[in-house]
Amino acid sequence: MSTYADTRSFLSRLLLFTKTDTEVPADPVAAVKQAAERRAQGQMRMPSYHASDKRPVKLEVVEHGDGRISQYPPPDRWDDWVEYDSKSWPKRVARRYTLVPTICFNCESACGLLAYVDKETYDVRKLEGNPKHPGSRGRNCAKGPATHNQLYDPERILYPLKRVGARGEGKWKRVSWAEALRDIAAKMRASRERRLDGIMYHVGRPGEDHFANRTVQAWGVDGHNSHTNICSANARMGYTAWTGSDRPSPDYAKARTTLLISAHLESGHYFNPHAQRIMESKQRGGRLIVLDPRLSNTAARADVWLPTWPGSEAVVLLAIASYLIQEGRYDHDFVRRWVNWEKTLEMAPQFTAQASEAAREVAAEATARKRREGAWSFADFDRLLKALYAEFTFARAAEEAQVPVERVREAAEAVADAGSRLATHTWRSATMGNRGGWQVSRALYFLNVLTGSVGTEGGTAMNNWNKFVPKAITEPRPFNAWNELHLPHEWPFAMYEMSFLLPHFLEEGRGDVDVYFTRVYNPMWINPDGFMWLKALRDEQKIKLHVALTPTWNESAWFADYVLPMGH
Numbered sequence: 001m002s003t004y005a006d007t008r009s010f011l012s013r014l015l016l017f018t019k020t021d022t023e024v025p026a027d028p029v030a031a032v033k034q035a036a037e038r039r040a041q042g043q044m045r046m047p048s049y050h051a052s053d054k055r056p057v058k059l060e061v062v063e064h065g066d067g068r069i070s071q072y073p074p075p076d077r078w079d080d081w082v083e084y085d086s087k088s089w090p091k092r093v094a095r096r097y098t099l100v101p102t103i104c105f106n107c108e109s110a111c112g113l114l115a116y117v118d119k120e121t122y123d124v125r126k127l128e129g130n131p132k133h134p135g136s137r138g139r140n141c142a143k144g145p146a147t148h149n150q151l152y153d154p155e156r157i158l159y160p161l162k163r164v165g166a167r168g169e170g171k172w173k174r175v176s177w178a179e180a181l182r183d184i185a186a187k188m189r190a191s192r193e194r195r196l197d198g199i200m201y202h203v204g205r206p207g208e209d210h211f212a213n214r215t216v217q218a219w220g221v222d223g224h225n226s227h228t229n230i231c232s233a234n235a236r237m238g239y240t241a242w243t244g245s246d247r248p249s250p251d252y253a254k255a256r257t258t259l260l261i262s263a264h265l266e267s268g269h270y271f272n273p274h275a276q277r278i279m280e281s282k283q284r285g286g287r288l289i290v291l292d293p294r295l296s297n298t299a300a301r302a303d304v305w306l307p308t309w310p311g312s313e314a315v316v317l318l319a320i321a322s323y324l325i326q327e328g329r330y331d332h333d334f335v336r337r338w339v340n341w342e343k344t345l346e347m348a349p350q351f352t353a354q355a356s357e358a359a360r361e362v363a364a365e366a367t368a369r370k371r372r373e374g375a376w377s378f379a380d381f382d383r384l385l386k387a388l389y390a391e392f393t394f395a396r397a398a399e400e401a402q403v404p405v406e407r408v409r410e411a412a413e414a415v416a417d418a419g420s421r422l423a424t425h426t427w428r429s430a431t432m433g434n435r436g437g438w439q440v441s442r443a444l445y446f447l448n449v450l451t452g453s454v455g456t457e458g459g460t461a462m463n464n465w466n467k468f469v470p471k472a473i474t475e476p477r478p479f480n481a482w483n484e485l486h487l488p489h490e491w492p493f494a495m496y497e498m499s500f501l502l503p504h505f506l507e508e509g510r511g512d513v514d515v516y517f518t519r520v521y522n523p524m525w526i527n528p529d530g531f532m533w534l535k536a537l538r539d540e541q542k543i544k545l546h547v548a549l550t551p552t553w554n555e556s557a558w559f560a561d562y563v564l565p566m567g568h
């Protein structure tokens with residue numbers, strides 16, 4: 001599909017400078033032109049690294065929170081770093097690099113990396129951890145340094161490609177950006193003139209902070225589609241119900257107890273920065289509870305491992321909540337201040353109609369007291385909680401989850417002992433894998449609310465409570481359109497677009513798509529019914545133009561009309 005020459009050209013453009021074996025052009029624009037000429041003449045070569053007569057200096061020693069020690073190049077030497085080439089050993093061949101801070105995009109953790117860029121050839125020799133990155137602090141999983149393979153991957157998409165054979169036949173020709181953009185834009189314009197739901201931008205990895213959303217809105221169409229309904233939509237729903245925000249940010253390092261659903265120590269969301277801090281907490285005596293059906297590496301590190309039967313997670317969490325409530329071990333002051341308990345009492349006669357007799361009695365008594373005394377009583381709210389959650393016993397949780405009852409109790413004790421330092425996290429796993437899974441994150445965050453561990457040191461905040469995202473000076477005008485292929489009328493409360501059903505809607509004849517962008521997204525591979533996607537992507541009546549924006553080849557891009565190189 002591509003050659004090293006093109007990879008090198010791309011990197012040269014990326015870095016805005018390039019280099020022959022003999023000279024460094026002063027003008028980066030001229031350098032890019034020269035690179036193109038050399039590429040045309042087949043003169044490009046494999047990445048190479050120059051020897052230097054400089055001597056290496058000592059690495060800086062960094063002691064991590066969990067007691068481990070690493071060594072890094074001191075930042076004041078990053079501009080001109082010299083070290084011996086490991087591959088030349090036992091010969092001592094010194095190499096000179098500029099260390100360029102960058103970010104790993106192999107998962108959403110976005111850990112810091114340092115690219116070792118050869119001072120002479122401008123080739124990237126390797127990528128290692130950036131000790132100054134606040135999240136990863138110099139440490140990465142194996143995928144971080146492996147970014148080097150992606151840079152030089154022979155399958156990397158380096159320039160716009162246009163389909164020339166039948167769709168899926170695998171015949172392509174290289175076209176210029178101008179030609180590709182002109183053709184795509186013309187088809188978008190034609191669609192836009194006819195309707196406001198003909199263009200679809202389907203996102204796998206966004207790779208930006210809402211800039212694409214803004215652009216799609218500027219097109220004036222209902223065009224944004226996301227993968228989230230096969231990913232984190234359920235977890236987001238549960239968190240949003242509590243906080244209006246959808247992404248948790250637990251302060252593991254200072255937690256007294258950490259409660260994880262699934263395996264965030266070695267996989268899961270944000271796992272490397274999370275794992276470091278979970279281990280710090282454990283080093284300080286913090287306890288770790290893990291709900292995971294598998295004896296994962298995370299479960300193996302747990303103080304309390306609950307190998308819960310899939311789908312039973314919420315009842316275990318509610319049994320822990322009930323324990324806090326029945327034993328009076330919840331944070332009354334926090335709940336009184338932050339929970340709408342008065343409104344709950346006001347509505348209690350209605351929502352307890354199907355509840356236990358005890359709950360109905362409390363609701364009636366609370367209402368009578370309000371009439372008598374003119375104010376709601378928090379003591380009545382406490383009684384109502386006790387009545388409502390009485391059914392969630394340890395025995396019930398143990399039976400449904402198929403775990404020993406004493407282990408559920410042990411977990412509940414550890415949560416109660418956490419005070420306001422309870423760090424919790426769930427993202428996909430149980431929330432996404434089960435019907436009604438949004439109640440898992442809702443029940444999980446209930447424990448934070450009951451212990452007052454909301455936004456506290458060692459507790460769980462929402463990520464946007466402490467994050468600055470600059471707002472654009474102007475916003476595109478809102479559009480007046482609704483795309484039934486995204487959010488069909490049968491699911492009025494869908495948290496995100498029902499994107500996994502798109503090929504089925506197309507099959508049913510509910511509509512078609514004039515211009516379909518897949519953005520670092522491989523629907524044929526990622527959705528459970530890949531053959532439905534294959535059928536839809538093949539059908540030029542249903543998807544009239546498919547533009548795949550991707551850094552490398554994938555199954556869906558094979559069925560595109562244009563393949564455009566795109567950063568991850």
Ligand code: SF4
Nearest residue numbers: 104107111141144272
């Ligand atoms: S956890 Fe690993 S893959 Fe994810 S950003 Fe960090 S280094 Fe990259």
